[in-house]
Amino acid sequence: MNSLEQIIPSEREVAEIIAVLHSKIDLIGICSCENFAMLEGCQEAIKILCGKKTSYNDISDDLITDNGWIIAVLAVDYLNGICDGKIFKDLPIR
Numbered sequence: 001m002n003s004l005e006q007i008i009p010s011e012r013e014v015a016e017i018i019a020v021l022h023s024k025i026d027l028i029g030i031c032s033c034e035n036f037a038m039l040e041g042c043q044e045a046i047k048i049l050c051g052k053k054t055s056y057n058d059i060s061d062d063l064i065t066d067n068g069w070i071i072a073v074l075a076v077d078y079l080n081g082i083c084d085g086k087i088f089k090d091l092p093i094r
Helices: 011-028 033-050 066-079
Strands: none
Touching (some): 033 066
16 A cells, blocks of 8 residues: 555444544543543544544634644544544543
């Protein structure tokens, strides 16, 4: 595989990543200021993946943290085949 080749994820793969993001949200808990950016990013990423949004313009303007925005960008990149879904599995929860 060429390192520049883009691999668009299948419906099943997207569903798996949505489940991973839901499990991250469950781990964060109800009120954790340390993980607010993670919570915000995971919630937006789920919206992006469920809506199959492939443009950065589709990212909500309501995001208030840089890290939340970065996670949302990764979701768009994932749908466009630019990054691997493994990145979502490796998101750290504090």
